[in-house]
Amino acid sequence: MNIQDFEVMEHTADVGIVAHGHDLKDVFANAAYGMFSLMTNLDEVKEERVQEITLTADDREALLVEWLNELLYLFEVHNVVFKRCEVYELGEHGLQARVFGERFDTSRHEQKLAIKGITYHLLKIEKENGYKAQVVFDI
């Protein structure tokens, strides 16, 4: 699995990503990697902390939004940045994951974009050479 498989998407006012993966678990993990890559340089981030995440949502697209928003919440409130995610359970309505990262420290970590929210705008999850997901962030 290529953990960094995502690209940044052009959008006039904001920024989106397209994450790829051979299955949806990979896609979710890569979407998280993509989001944090916009916020900081993940090469500088260590894997010192592990956290378990369990989530539910109404459908798969909403689950992707919930997932990224959960990570954004952990970043803002607990001040941790994650560089690796293992999504080990993923269904239509829920997921379980283990995420690895460390405390965000502005003296060591680059401060890039601040993400305000995860939008439903142009949100899609598709089967194409494996799977891909597109998500736009409000900046």
Place this chain on the structure above:
Amino acid sequence: MARPEALIKVDDYRWELPLSYKEGMRVPGLIYIEEVMMSRLLEDQALEQVANVAFLPGIVGRSLAMPDIHWGYGFPIGGVAATRVGDGVVSPGGVGFDINCGTRLLRTDLREEEVRPKIEELTTKLFYNIPSGVGVGGKLRLKTGEIEQVLEKGAQWAIEKGYGVVEDLEVTEEKGRMAGADPFQVSQRAKERGVPQLGTLGSGNHFLEVQVVDNVYDPATAQVMGVDGVGQVMVFIHTGSRGLGHQTCQDFLKVMERAADKYDIHLPDRQLACAPVKSSEGQSYMAAMAASANFAWTNRQCITHWVRQTFEEVFAQKWEIMGLNLVYDVAHNIAKKETYLVEGKKQSLCVHRKGATRAFPPNHPEIPEKYKAIGQPVLIPGDMGRYSYLLVGTQRALEETFGSTCHGAGRVQSRTAAKKSFRGVDLIRELGARGITVKVVNKALLAEEASEAYKDVAEVVHVVDGAGISRKVARMRPLGVVKG
């Protein structure tokens, strides 16, 4: 790409999007734009979004778009829509993630020649005293239960804590405290995100600028606002409700999506999710949104206090002596219940302003006593290399746009494109050569906020002034810029 022939020219500044554009539109669209800006409008889906907003149950008048229109989520940025409170809907997408993102303008008695020699020191100190950038907390330490006070009382809380004076409230929209705010409709998560971020600027297009007045179009009106003439130093603040508002929007997008199903509301875009204003979901959103708006007013009030402290530190004078008074504070992402004459009848409406600024005319009951004769001040931030504007609201805005006007420049270039076109260019030095000192958290990100990435705000202001939905009073250019 949208069809240009779909638009009907009304006059030089107005284009109508007729009902026939898309089946299901309840009202036509009206776009304030000049012909020269048309190609840009048609490049993305913004026009389609104006049409989609016209589907909202209870919408009255027109689905409006200001000249800084660009592609948003559900609503276009620069969109205004008024729905009937009685049987219409409220949509969080019509407000946006950054609830009560807004602007605040302070005036001073200082002249450019007094400030210029100290601009490096002043900008640096402002940069350190007002936290900004991703992952950075504020200096305030709220006690348990205090966040609820902030959400309920808004900027009034800040004044009680000594972050400003009562006079500041007089010249803040809603006096900095929106009625109907209920702290308990704001989720625990939103509060957790908000508490450490109170008193921070954020990043993206948010900024704090030391500016100088460089053109006065209407000296008599400017005088009423304490703007004495060219060369006068001003301070402009642009920020919002930070993580608290963002999470509140995120929470309610979910609630509204379920509500749209429940109330059988069919919309062409998931991001327009809404509920009847009078439903429990609609009421909860309005109460949570008002609380988030109060957070944003408190945020800008606290920042104002540190701006004054910083000026005191640098110029060794009391801020009162330097006349660092608030001119006005106004939101540009908000939904408000306001009363209008619709088809000859007084009606209570829910006015969504998504990247649009309230622009009430002279003698409107909602504006401060001291501005009764001139109309409500309207603050339009530009980009860091160009200008910002001070305008006033008009009667025509009240009659035509539910008392609304534009909110800023509006992006024309994506962040990636802007970054590419400035690769290798030292923007800080380039701006420095033009007399603009910039302090920024991440220099690499600065390119994304370059002037070239934005519409020229002068063009945007020209349209709203020409259309008569607000009136130019003065123009400011930046001397010192602080960004996240």
